Amino acid sequence: MSVGASGERRVRVCAARELEPGAQRIVSVRGREVGLFNVAGDLYALHDRCPHRGGSLCRGPLTGTTTTDEDGRTPVYDRAGRILRCSWHGWEFDVTTGRALVDPRIRARTYPVEVVDGDVYVVLRRDEPRLDPDA
Amino acid sequence: MIDCDVHNSWASARELLPYLDPYSRDCLERGELPGGRDSFPHAHRPWLHPEGFERTDAVPPGGGPPGSDYGLMCEQLLDRYDLEYAILTGDEAIEVSTLANAAFASALARASNSWTIDRWLSLGDDRLRASLVVAPQDPAGAAAEIRRLGDHPGFVQVLVSSGAQRPYGDPFYWPIWDAAAEVGLPVAAHLGGQGGLNAHPHGCGPPTFFYEAHALLCETGMGHVASVICHGIFERWPSMRFVLIECGVAWLPALLWRLDADYKALRKETPWLRRLPSEYARDHIRLSTQPLEDPPDRAHLHAALEAIDGRHTLLYASDYPHWDFDAPDTLKLPAGWQERVMGENARDLYGLTRRAGDAVAVPA
Numbered sequence: 001m002s003v004g005a006s007g008e009r010r011v012r013v014c015a016a017r018e019l020e021p022g023a024q025r026i027v028s029v030r031g032r033e034v035g036l037f038n039v040a041g042d043l044y045a046l047h048d049r050c051p052h053r054g055g056s057l058c059r060g061p062l063t064g065t066t067t068t069d070e071d072g073r074t075p076v077y078d079r080a081g082r083i084l085r086c087s088w089h090g091w092e093f094d095v096t097t098g099r100a101l102v103d104p105r106i107r108a109r110t111y112p113v114e115v116v117d118g119d120v121y122v123v124l125r126r127d128e129p130r131l132d133p134d135a
Numbered sequence: 136m137i138d139c140d141v142h143n144s145w146a147s148a149r150e151l152l153p154y155l156d157p158y159s160r161d162c163l164e165r166g167e168l169p170g171g172r173d174s175f176p177h178a179h180r181p182w183l184h185p186e187g188f189e190r191t192d193a194v195p196p197g198g199g200p201p202g203s204d205y206g207l208m209c210e211q212l213l214d215r216y217d218l219e220y221a222i223l224t225g226d227e228a229i230e231v232s233t234l235a236n237a238a239f240a241s242a243l244a245r246a247s248n249s250w251t252i253d254r255w256l257s258l259g260d261d262r263l264r265a266s267l268v269v270a271p272q273d274p275a276g277a278a279a280e281i282r283r284l285g286d287h288p289g290f291v292q293v294l295v296s297s298g299a300q301r302p303y304g305d306p307f308y309w310p311i312w313d314a315a316a317e318v319g320l321p322v323a324a325h326l327g328g329q330g331g332l333n334a335h336p337h338g339c340g341p342p343t344f345f346y347e348a349h350a351l352l353c354e355t356g357m358g359h360v361a362s363v364i365c366h367g368i369f370e371r372w373p374s375m376r377f378v379l380i381e382c383g384v385a386w387l388p389a390l391l392w393r394l395d396a397d398y399k400a401l402r403k404e405t406p407w408l409r410r411l412p413s414e415y416a417r418d419h420i421r422l423s424t425q426p427l428e429d430p431p432d433r434a435h436l437h438a439a440l441e442a443i444d445g446r447h448t449l450l451y452a453s454d455y456p457h458w459d460f461d462a463p464d465t466l467k468l469p470a471g472w473q474e475r476v477m478g479e480n481a482r483d484l485y486g487l488t489r490r491a492g493d494a495v496a497v498p499a
């Protein structure tokens with residue numbers, strides 16, 4: 001772990017080569033389960049708890065969703081590899097924003113992710129509660 | 136806490152082979168199957184869940200479908216929520232109701248029940264109770280199966296699908312009610328069997344989308360409730376209870392209001408009834424909670440639940456491991472209902488003994 005200039009804490013979680021495009025994995029970051037996602041080369045991290053009913057959000061499938069064609073009737077597959085569906089009830093979240101598709105006011109907790117010298121870091125806020133007693 | 140809808144599954148329908156008579160075994164082993172070698176013979180509903188209907192975190196690490204791994208079931212449900220009892224409802228077995236060959240359907244139901252005894256009720260886990268699945272299109276065969284295993288202490292109800300050829304109060308089914316009454320088991324209908332032999336589950340014709348159809352599946356529950364009341368099932372078999380599983384709840388008050396109103400004018404059609412339809416429902420019909428309706432204002436839900444005395448008629452159910460699972464700590468029940476809905480109503484219905492050390496003195 002390192003402490004940034006503004007006091008946030010960076011926690012190394014894996015090597016960048018372990019997160020190829022399309023990758024989805026869950027890591028433990030100081031006592032909290034965090035899902036890591038590589039969407040077309042960009043990395044995202046979400047807290048593994050669905051804001052709907054508390055299910056394991058990040059164990060759900062990483063898929064796409066639909067929008068409609070100009071005729072307004074034909075479903076068109078969209079945002080492939082960006083939409084995380086909760087493992088319990090299937091609510092859809094865009095991993096790049098953490099927002100629920102059905103209601104963007106509902107947000108999954110997201111964390112900034114940084115890659116430094118080939119290592120992936122999840123950035124915790126300075127006031128993030130310490131969940132891991134051994135940390 | 137007692138969970139009244141837990142789906143235990145086989146890893147492959149071929150697990151039933153040892154329990155089948157030679158002819159039925161040959162059909163399962165060599166005959167046509169709807170989904171490949173490991174699939175269970177049944178007619179599938181024409182609405183396919185676009186994401187699959189299982190909780191995706193419930194896939195066993197060693198393979199097989201969700202609900203087939205007892206260890207994972209313990210981890211995700213029985214131990215996690217400290218259940219006192221789980222009422223197993225099987226998974227595909229109730230789909231025998233979709234098969235046109237009633238004798239084969241009953242053979243599969245018998246095999247499934249024997250498999251349930253060997254595979255689940257013999258685990259030595261006293262939290263588990265099971266449902267005796269029968270093929271309702273074969274009333275005589277169903278009655279025989281109820282009499283074959285109805286006295287087994289592990290089975291606490293007779294189970295059929297909510298999809299049916301006709302509503303369950305119809306005299307066609309009376310051999311089933313008679314046998315269930317004889318062995319002292321309630322009869323339950325679980326959401327399912329929405330295809331094949333069974334009448335169309337939606338009154339005005341087929342919906343298009345899965346969720347559209349799913350939201351409307353309370354219709355089958357409505358039909359059965361009206362039927363069992365109007366046909367006087369609870370006059371003919373006064374100790375009988377009818378359980379609706381996974382058909383929703385909040386529609387029931389409106390249906391009972393309508394039945395009561397019409398009965399007052401037209402009771403001459405059903406002179407065997409001696410009470411209002413809503414009074415039979417209160418005393419004889421129980422509903423599982425999942426999927427409990429979830430309006431933005433919970434007062435709206437509570438008004439509906441109070442209208443059917445939900446405190447005494449609702450049974451908590453999770454539907455583990457399916458996609459619309461209701462965790463016990465997320466239910467929006469009225470204050471003071473927890474003890475009864477989360478356990479005591481099921482205990483009374485199924486005659487489940489209280490374990491030493493558990494809380495006592497529950498207010499009625």
